[in-house]
Amino acid sequence: xxxxxxxxxxxxxxxxxxxxxxxxxxxxxxxxxxxxxxxxxxxxxxxxxxxxxxxxxxxxxxxxxxxxxxxxxxxxxxxxxxxxxxxxxxxxxxxxxxxxxxxxxxxxxxxxxxxxxxxxxxxxxxxxxxxxxxxxxxxxxxxxxxxxxxxxxxxxxxxxxxxxxxxxxxxxxxxxxxxxxxxxxxxxxxxxxxxxxxxxxxxxxxxxxxxxxxxxxxxxxxxxxxxxxxxxxxxxxxxxxxxxxxxxxxxxxxxxxxxxxxxxxxxxxxxxxxxxxxxxxxxxxxxxxxxxxxxxxxxxxxxxxxxxxxxxxxxxxxxxxxxxxxxxxxxxxxxxxxxxxxxxxxxxxxxxxxxxxxxxxxxxxxxxxxxxxxxxxxxxxxxxxxxxxxxxxxxxxxxxxxxxxxxxxxxxxxxxxxxxxxxxxxxxxxxxxxxxxxxxxxxxxxxxxxxxxxxxxxxxxxxxxxxxxxxxxxxx
Numbered sequence: 001x002x003x004x005x006x007x008x009x010x011x012x013x014x015x016x017x018x019x020x021x022x023x024x025x026x027x028x029x030x031x032x033x034x035x036x037x038x039x040x041x042x043x044x045x046x047x048x049x050x051x052x053x054x055x056x057x058x059x060x061x062x063x064x065x066x067x068x069x070x071x072x073x074x075x076x077x078x079x080x081x082x083x084x085x086x087x088x089x090x091x092x093x094x095x096x097x098x099x100x101x102x103x104x105x106x107x108x109x110x111x112x113x114x115x116x117x118x119x120x121x122x123x124x125x126x127x128x129x130x131x132x133x134x135x136x137x138x139x140x141x142x143x144x145x146x147x148x149x150x151x152x153x154x155x156x157x158x159x160x161x162x163x164x165x166x167x168x169x170x171x172x173x174x175x176x177x178x179x180x181x182x183x184x185x186x187x188x189x190x191x192x193x194x195x196x197x198x199x200x201x202x203x204x205x206x207x208x209x210x211x212x213x214x215x216x217x218x219x220x221x222x223x224x225x226x227x228x229x230x231x232x233x234x235x236x237x238x239x240x241x242x243x244x245x246x247x248x249x250x251x252x253x254x255x256x257x258x259x260x261x262x263x264x265x266x267x268x269x270x271x272x273x274x275x276x277x278x279x280x281x282x283x284x285x286x287x288x289x290x291x292x293x294x295x296x297x298x299x300x301x302x303x304x305x306x307x308x309x310x311x312x313x314x315x316x317x318x319x320x321x322x323x324x325x326x327x328x329x330x331x332x333x334x335x336x337x338x339x340x341x342x343x344x345x346x347x348x349x350x351x352x353x354x355x356x357x358x359x360x361x362x363x364x365x366x367x368x369x370x371x372x373x374x375x376x377x378x379x380x381x382x383x384x385x386x387x388x389x390x391x392x393x394x395x396x397x398x399x400x401x402x403x404x405x406x407x408x409x410x411x412x413x414x415x416x417x418x419x420x421x422x423x424x425x426x427x428x429x430x431x432x433x434x435x436x437x438x439x440x441x442x443x444x445x446x447x448x449x450x451x452x453x454x455x456x457x458x459x460x461x462x463x464x465x466x467x468x469x470x471x472x473x474x475x476x
Contacts, residue, residue, distance in 0.1 A: 013191030017184065024175050024183025032175040036105060039128045041135040044156040045143060047073060048115045072150060077110035077119055079149070080142030085283050089137035093130075100125065108138055109418040118158060124168070132163040154200050210386035213262045214269045221292055222283035226343050229295045234339055239371060241302040241335045242346065243292040244285075244354045245272070245310075248328040248362055256323050268313060268327055275309045289354075291347075299335025303402045306331045328362035330354060340370040 010017065031252040079085060086108050087097055100106045106125040113120060121142075142154040209221040226242070233240040247268070253261065265288075272290065273282045281293040294302045309330045317326045332354035336346050353366045 009195050010188060011194060013194060014190075016191055016194070018185040020187035020190070022182040023178055024186070025180040028179025029176050031171065032170045032172045035170045036126045038105065038124050038126060038169040039131050039163060041123045041161050041163035041167045042159075043121050043135050043157070043161040044159040045119045045121070045137050045139065045155045047076065047119070047153045047155055049179040050154055054082045066445050072153065073112035073117065073119060074143075075149065076146045076155065077112055079145050080121060081108045081110040085142050085145060086134075086138060088141045089134060092141065093133045095130065095134075100130075108134070110142070119155070128163055128165075132161055135161045135163075151262070155275075212307040214266050214284050216269050216273055216290070216475070217281055219283055219285050220292070222281055222285075222293060223343070225281050226293055226347075229293060230336070230343050231280060232335060233295070236296075237337070238296045239298060239308060239337050241297060241299045241333055242350055243294060243306050243331055243333045244347075244350050245290045245292065245306070245329055245331045246354055247288040247290070248330065249325055250286075253325050256325070258321050260323045264318045264323065264325045267318045267320070268316075271313060272309070275312075276295065287350075290426045299333060299367060299369050299371070302335070303333045303365055306333055307365045310363055310365065330357050330362065330364055330366075332357075334367075335369045335371055337371045346370065373374040 012466065023449050090097055090100070102108075104224070107123070109122045111120055111122075112118070121135060121139055123131050125131040125134070127341070137162070139157060146155050147390075188327065209218055210216065211218055226240075229240045232238075247265065256264070269282070269284070269290065272292075276282055279295055283291050283293075285291050292306075294305075310331060314326070314328050317324055334346060334350035334353065341349065349368060349370070353368050357364060357366060
């Protein structure tokens, strides 16, 4: 799904998002301003070694205590913020026990500063004057209790009590901002949920990467995958090919109702998709033009596979209710190594080759290679011009029904041999590859002028997948 589609759904639900966000901010502000103000006071104490240690002869005890001072200071803090110390401090300043809510509004915390001998006491409450007095009382009572535990280390007041004039909580601006963000997220989520539950077919179709009528991928997903495969081909020094296939139905196809036309094209598209290996991507470009992404496969092999697939599809009759149709197809296969052309220019050149097929010509394949040099799979020029080769007409098959799509046998045109048994023009192409002959092929494929004699790979023989090599490998 593209960004503009998300924005479209959000703008259509703006009537819900803005009021919901403002309402959340208003409720948060009301709650925040109704909370009591919390004030804070701080004071600090430092632990020092008793100067009479050397006189009393407790030096070893003092040093042993000093080594475990972190444990000592944690013990001091536990004494100073204990409930009994706080209760004694309240009694000392004349505050009745139980009058302060230490569960919600009031708190007394003592914490040792790491890697130091300093303890910090923090008191929070709703009344500034009481907060200041309570901090002093807790420090006085707590230090007196701590001095009785370890006579070697005594607590002295380091910083006097300081109470800030402004409350530390609640922070109204922060609360309102968080409430607005929460309201915005919730309202956008509700907007997407409404789009799903409303049954808006346009929104549901926009969220999908597949065409709702033809059950193949959309062009926008194809473009995304094409960019990824181009980068992968560039990094791995492999080729990527694109096949553009144009459907040419019979003349009476336009007289069929649109829903029947869509269903007949859908059945052909499903056949076309079933003929592809999992790595290939079949998408619908529009105007009866399909596009197939063929990654990491030599262009001439992709061309042979497209030709064989077209030979099968054109021989089928598709049925839907009382309507029947058969299709002729033209295809243009273009190959790139990820560097010679960018994806946009490659598609433009492929579509141009498809449009330049001679008018009235059907069931033909045009191949254009943009891979130059000794690594070219289709010729020795940078951009081979497609040149037609006469083709003998293939006898049409009988009238098979494709209503039962689950029981048909689908040949794999991208298998290792890249051909069908008995396909004379494919065998002629493989024989030409094996012998390196420069004569014109007798194939029904449109090939480039430069493809008649394919250059040899300077790094070794070009690998050819055919039936004879498979049999030799099996015998070995």
